[in-house]
Amino acid sequence: MNIISHVLLSMLLVLVAYLGIQNQQIRAELTVLNASQQSASNVLAETLAPLSTKIDAINSVTSKIGKEADDAANQKLAALQKRLDLYKLIGTLNQANQLRAEGKGAEAAEKLASTKKPIWQAGETFAAHKAKLQGLMGPIDKLTGAWKSGDTSANVDAVRKELEAVLGALGNEQK
Template sequence: MNHFQHVVLSMSLVLISYLVFQNQQLRAEIQVLTTLQQGSSTVLAETLAPLAIKIDAINAVTSKQGKAADEAEKKQQALAKQRSELSNILATLKQANQLRTDGKGKEAAEKLASAKKPIWQAGDTLTAQKTRLQALMGPIDKFMAAWKSGDTSTAPDAVSKEIEAVLGELGHE
């Protein structure tokens, strides 16, 4: 073998030795980094687990509060709608009464008849006042019969007062 081949072979041997040494050092560093990463992952998991539990608890509470707020809002809207419907019924009763005082008994009876269904429906939605509201059907029928026959001397004041009383009760809820 010639001298040049010895030099190349020696250099190759030195280079391979250097690369093997570097490979062993890199493997050791990678092993240390892997161990650190696993330790960090464990610490992070131990730290985040209680936080995740707290976040779930917070979400549960806010969800309940949101549902309660939605239910309260729906209840307020329903109450406002019921108040509005009762106010409309009162307006209809006043119109019927005005027609009665003007001597228009048949028109007054028709106007009063148009209030029966809304009063009945209000009784269906207002369970606490159902009996009182639906009991107004008899007096309304009597007023209508009298007015149609030409006797316009009786006013629906009792019906109006009962609806005003129910409306007042809704104002306090």
């Protein structure tokens, strides 16, 4: 039994020595591999840093261009909406005129007075036509006052014609 235990102990000692040597070799390979990986990651970082900067610059430029395009489109849409609102105001003027013709002076005056704020705002939007549009406030006030007091002889033709002239000029500017 003594011989078997010596043999087993010797084999165990050889096995431990073998595993120790293998462990040393694997550690050496891992150290080389780690150094190689670190070197590769440094090279990759140095290579990607300028690319990242360029990509950030490209993103910044495209974002700026996209925002400018969106802003321009929104401004154009806002101007088109204001033009559409002016067309709607002509309809409101016609409704006020119809009420006036029916002898409903107070209702017609209220309907006509409701056009003042949108016309004023359109004057702010269309600076080239500001004087014409905001100049309509006097005639509207005069008609509103007359209609409220019962004098429904005057109509909105002058105001409507001025709005139509502005719309015609705006249409020509779009071309």
